[in-house]
Amino acid sequence: FNSDKGCQFTAVRFTQRLVDAGIAPSTGSVGDSFDNALAENLWSTLKIELIYWPARVFATRAEAEAALFRYIDGWYNPRRIQAGLRGLSPDEYERAYYDRPDGQEADIIEPELVGAR
Template identity: 70%
Template sequence: MGSVGDSYDNALAENLWVITKTECIRGRVFATRAETNLALFEYIDGFYNSRRIQKRLGYLSPIE
C-alpha cells in the first residue's frame, strides 16, 4: 500500500465499498444485522474474491 500521507489506501477501500454497495446491498432490504452480515460475507467470500472477473487476469476470474 501507500506510504504515510498517500491517498492510495483510502482510494482502494472506497472503491471496494462502492462496488459492494452497488452489486450487493443496493435495492435489498434486510430484516436483521445478522442477515446483512451473511449477505456481505457471501458476496465478498463467495463472489468478489473468487468469481468476479479481473482486468489484471485478462478478464478471467481467480478460479479460472
C-alpha cells in the same frame, strides 16, 4: 497503522507515539486521493451491487453479515474477472495454472500497475 489523515493522525504527539512503538504510518500526503482509494472502491462496489441494485433492506445484522459473506466469498473474491489476470477470474486463473502442461512456465499473469506514479 493506516489513517484517513484526520487531525488526530497528523498531530505531533500521535506521530511520536507511532515512532516510539515502532509503527510505520501508512498514509499519503494530505489531500492525496490514493490513500484510501482501494477501500473506497470496495465499499462503493458493495453498496451498489449488494444493497442499492437489488434495493435490499436487511431485517437483522446477522442477515446483513450473511449476505456480505456470500457476496465476498461466493462471488467477489473467486469469480470476479480481473484485468491483472488477463480478464480471468481468480478461480479460472487457478484452474489454468494447475492445468498447464508439466514444465511450462507460469507466465499467465502480466503485472499491470494501473495508476502507479
